[in-house]
Amino acid sequence: MMDRYSKLQIVGIYAAIAVFLTFILLPFLEMFMASLRPLEHLFRSPYQFWSDDFSFQAYRDMWVTVPLLGRYILNSVFIAGSVTVLTMVFVVPAAYAYARLDFPFKSASLGMFLGVNMFTGAVLLIPLYRVLSALGLLNSYWAMIVPGIAFLIPTGIWLLRSYLEKIPVELEEAAYVDGASRLYTLRRVVLPLAVPGLIVVSTAIFIGAYAQQFLFAITFNQTREYQPLPAGLFEFIGYQSVTWNEMMAAALTGVLPVMVIFLFLQKYLVAGLTAGAVKE
Amino acid sequence: MKARNSRSTGITKGWKLTDLVSTTQRKRRSLPESWFAWALIAPAVIFILVIVAWPLLETFRLSFTDARLGGESYVGMENYTDLAESKKFRQTIVRTFYWMFLSVFLKLILGLVGATLLNAAVPGRGLFRVLVMPPWVIPMAIGMIGWLWLYNGAFGVLSGTAQQFGLIDKAFEFLAYKRSAFYSAVVADVWVGTPMVTLFFLAAMQGVSRDLYEAAWVDGAGRWYRFRRITIPQIMPVIVSMALLSAIFTFNSFEIIWILTEGGPRSATTTLIIDTYKTAIGNFKFGEGAARAVVIVFLLAIFSLIYLFFLNKVNKHYGVK
Numbered sequence: 001m002m003d004r005y006s007k008l009q010i011v012g013i014y015a016a017i018a019v020f021l022t023f024i025l026l027p028f029l030e031m032f033m034a035s036l037r038p039l040e041h042l043f044r045s046p047y048q049f050w051s052d053d054f055s056f057q058a059y060r061d062m063w064v065t066v067p068l069l070g071r072y073i074l075n076s077v078f079i080a081g082s083v084t085v086l087t088m089v090f091v092v093p094a095a096y097a098y099a100r101l102d103f104p105f106k107s108a109s110l111g112m113f114l115g116v117n118m119f120t121g122a123v124l125l126i127p128l129y130r131v132l133s134a135l136g137l138l139n140s141y142w143a144m145i146v147p148g149i150a151f152l153i154p155t156g157i158w159l160l161r162s163y164l165e166k167i168p169v170e171l172e173e174a175a176y177v178d179g180a181s182r183l184y185t186l187r188r189v190v191l192p193l194a195v196p197g198l199i200v201v202s203t204a205i206f207i208g209a210y211a212q213q214f215l216f217a218i219t220f221n222q223t224r225e226y227q228p229l230p231a232g233l234f235e236f237i238g239y240q241s242v243t244w245n246e247m248m249a250a251a252l253t254g255v256l257p258v259m260v261i262f263l264f265l266q267k268y269l270v271a272g273l274t275a276g277a278v279k280e
Numbered sequence: 281m282k283a284r285n286s287r288s289t290g291i292t293k294g295w296k297l298t299d300l301v302s303t304t305q306r307k308r309r310s311l312p313e314s315w316f317a318w319a320l321i322a323p324a325v326i327f328i329l330v331i332v333a334w335p336l337l338e339t340f341r342l343s344f345t346d347a348r349l350g351g352e353s354y355v356g357m358e359n360y361t362d363l364a365e366s367k368k369f370r371q372t373i374v375r376t377f378y379w380m381f382l383s384v385f386l387k388l389i390l391g392l393v394g395a396t397l398l399n400a401a402v403p404g405r406g407l408f409r410v411l412v413m414p415p416w417v418i419p420m421a422i423g424m425i426g427w428l429w430l431y432n433g434a435f436g437v438l439s440g441t442a443q444q445f446g447l448i449d450k451a452f453e454f455l456a457y458k459r460s461a462f463y464s465a466v467v468a469d470v471w472v473g474t475p476m477v478t479l480f481f482l483a484a485m486q487g488v489s490r491d492l493y494e495a496a497w498v499d500g501a502g503r504w505y506r507f508r509r510i511t512i513p514q515i516m517p518v519i520v521s522m523a524l525l526s527a528i529f530t531f532n533s534f535e536i537i538w539i540l541t542e543g544g545p546r547s548a549t550t551t552l553i554i555d556t557y558k559t560a561i562g563n564f565k566f567g568e569g570a571a572r573a574v575v576i577v578f579l580l581a582i583f584s585l586i587y588l589f590f591l592n593k594v595n596k597h598y599g600v601k
Contacts, residue, residue, distance in 0.1 A: 003401040010402060017397050020390075021411055024475065027426030028414060030437050034429055090327055093320035103314035109325060116332050118580050120532040122553045123573045126347075126566045127338035131331065150331035153324050182316055207417055214421040214535050219561060230421030234539065237425070244429065251425050255418040262417045266410055274483030 028252075035059070035248035059253070062246035071225060072232035073254050076210060079141060079228055080258075083148040083209035084202050090149065091156035091201070096186055098157060099164035100172070113154040121147055121215050132220055143220035144213055144228065151212065152205050159204060159272065163197030164190065200272035203265050210258045229254040336577070342570035349564045359571035368547070369555075369572075373579075376531065376551040379466065383530045386470045388523060391477030396507070398478065399485045409482070416475035424539040427468045431455050431540070458548035461541050465549050469536050473529060477522050484518040485511060520594050524587045531580060552576050 005013065036054040063069055097103070098110055121128065128147060129138075137143050167190065175185045191198070217231035227235070233251060236242060262269065343359055345352040363369045398409050415423055433439045433453035442448045454464045492510050501509070512519075534553050537543060543550035543558060550558070556576065560569025 005400070005402070013397060013400050013402055016393075017408055020394050020397060021408065023390075023471065024412055024415060026437075027423060027430055027471070030430055031426040090324040094324040097317040097320035101313055101317040101320075103317035106317075109321060112333075113324070113328065116328060118528055118584060119332070119336070119577070120534060120553070122532065122534045122557055123576050124332065124335040124339065125557070126342060126560050126570055126573070127335035128331070130338070131335060147331060150328060153328060157324065211417075211419040214419065230419045233425065234421060237428070237539075244435075247425065248429065251422045255422050258417060258419075259414070262413070263410070266413065270409075270413075270479055270483070274480050 031248040031252055035245050035252060037245055039243055039245055058243075058245040058249040061243075062250045062253075065243050065246050066232070066236060066250055068224065068227075068232060069250050069253075072227055072229040073257070075141075075226060075232075076213060076228040076230075076254065077257050079144050079148065079213055080206050080209035082141070082145050083152065084206045086145065087149045087152045087156050087205050087209075088198070088202055090153050091160055091205075092191070092198070093186075094153075095157045095160035095164055096190060098161045100169070110157075113157055116151065116154045121151060121212075121219075125215075125219055129220065137220075139221050139223045139226070141226055144216045144226075147216050147220070148209050148212060152208050155208065156201055156205055160194075160197060160201045163201065163272065164194060167193050196268065197272070199265070200268050203261060203269055204273060207258055207262060339570045339573050339577075342567055343574045345567045345570075347566035347570070352567065355567070359568050362568070363571060363575065372547075372550055372552055372555050373575075375462075376553075379462075379469075379551055380527055380530045383466050383469045383473070384523060384526045386466070387473045387477050387526050387530075388519065390470065390474045391481050391522070392519075394474065394478035395481035395485055396511075398482050409479075412475050412478055414475075415472050416479075420472055420535045421539055423472060424468065424536055427464075427471070428455075428540060431464055455541055456545060458545055461545055462548050465537050465540050468540060469530060469533055472536060473526055477526060480518055480522050481515060484515040488514040517591070517595055520587075520591050524584070524591065527583070527587075528580065531576075531583075552579075 035058050036056065038053055038055065038057065066072075098106065132138050132143050132146065135146075137146060171189055171193065172185050175189045176182075180188070213228040214230040214234070217228050218234070221227060221231075224232075224235075229250075233247060233254070236247060342352070344354060344356060346355045346358070394412065398405055398412065430436050430438055431454035433451040433456070436454075438454065439448070439452045442452065443450070452460075455461045488511060492514070493506055496506050496510060531551075532553055533551070534557065537549050537551060537554050538557070541549045543554040552572065553576065556569050556572040559565050559572060
């Protein structure tokens with residue numbers, strides 16, 4: 001009863017939602033429309049909303065105009081995938097320690113991790129450039145993977161920690177009483193129970209890793225064959241004759257991998273990420 | 281942990297064989313808990329020390345040098361005194377804070393409105409919630425390619441539609457003028473940040489107990505009153521922490537401005553981050569760039585401390601945790 005709306009109110013709510021979603025989705029809609037227009041109609045002034053010759057031609061031509069497009073997309077997926085796997089290797093043991101164990105400097109070290117979130121790579125670029133250069137990692141996939149991991153470890157620890165805290169501690173105690181070692185308990189008791197949480201956290205890290213590549217790529221990598229999608233496309237924008245319809249088609253194609261993953265897992269992902277916002 | 285040990289010895293009292301077993305087991309476990317914990321977090325700590333903490337210290341050191349491509353020598357406070365005297369740099373700081381406050385304010389307002397709408401019990405809200413998320417999920421750089429096209433004067437939909445409705449009489453290049461470029465970048469930044477804020481507010485709103493609303497409703501409180509006197513106070517801690525998080529993101533926002541305008545036209549969209557990047561990476565003035573980076577770190581630290589203090593007060597005031 002409390003939630004009942006009058007007809008007028010419902011119309012008002014839908015209208016407001018429509019305005020809100022238009023703001024959110026307008027760039028995507030425009031990108032899609034632009035990708036469908038033949039090039040000569042794209043540059044038509046004054047602006048016309050509707051063209052009568054929409055086609056998917058750009059989605060075929062883009063592979064020729066941007067010869068490395070397939071490579072860029074694969075690079076993006078590869079870099080994000082590597083960052084995800086390696087980040088989880090660092091995050092899982094650390095998150096377990098913060099969730100379950102008591103040790104000196106616990107909150108100080110956790111504070112240090114969260115402090116990392118205050119900076120972006122942009123502040124640290126100069127010395128980071130030198131570190132990567134000293135390690136011989138410039139102009140390689142590692143130049144984008146290594147800083148990527150560093151800036152996702154804090155988020156990963158934070159998310160996984162709150163998930164692990166929800167697993168009943170009695171199961172671990174049972175294993176412990178049966179004589180299992182700490183490491184064995186972590187591997188055989190805690191991790192299997194944490195699989196849903198591990199999936200949510202690694203998906204969040206993958207999305208983050210897919211999104212953050214641009215800065216590291218344009219700064220630490222000059223090798224065109226290794227560029228991820230955003231950096232690869234950005235290079236083309238500077239050119240004299242940008243084939244914008246193909247650029248839009250390529251951009252939309254390039255976000256497909258991450259959108260697909262997101263759509264499958266969005267329910268769990270949102271619940272997992274916003275868990276901290278809900279009072280117990 | 282202690283309780284567990286005493287319990288197991290309690291059970292094994294009088295049983296010679298099991299006593300022996302548990303003694304050896306206890307020996308195997310004699311590694312103190314804190315050692316084990318440190319072993320678990322050590323890889324992550326070392327990684328962060330090498331990739332983040334050391335570069336941070338190195339940034340401090342470099343800020344006292346005139347490091348360039350050719351080499352470096354110690355110059356003392358020169359980089360900082362240069363910054364202090366530079367009128368341009370002062371303008372950049374003011375612009376950065378204006379950029380941050382405006383953008384965060386808009387994100388919070390839109391997030392609050394959006395979350396309230398998506399929280400309304402109307403059919404289809406599950407779908408609407410999914411549709412809000414794409415700007416958050418996709419790489420910012422890709423989203424900005426879309427905004428570049430929207431802001432295009434001759435061929436973009438914004439200028440085109442405005443012309444058709446007669447609001448402007450000729451094509452308007454949003455990114456070509458100082459003022460419009462700045463506000464265009466703010467809108468794009470708000471677009472990127474709003475989905476996250478909306479979803480956190482929505483999650484917080486869903487966590488508010490229904491009993492509170494029902495009690496108020498029984499007493500005849502209207503929707504607006506319930507929103508103002510129940511929803512807002514109940515989610516206030518989340519509002520404050522989202523404000524801090526968004527402020528840090530916005531302050532550090534690089535890709536949005538870089539792709540839309542590269543800090544132009546005539547520095548109209550040059551924030552501290554862009555200025556630092558241009559100085560250090562664009563012009564290879566590492567020392568001067570490092571001094572700017574230190575200013576950023578310093579400002580962010582002060583800002584965060586003030587904020588955490590404030591957050592503490594809010595939490596106390598609203599009786600959370």
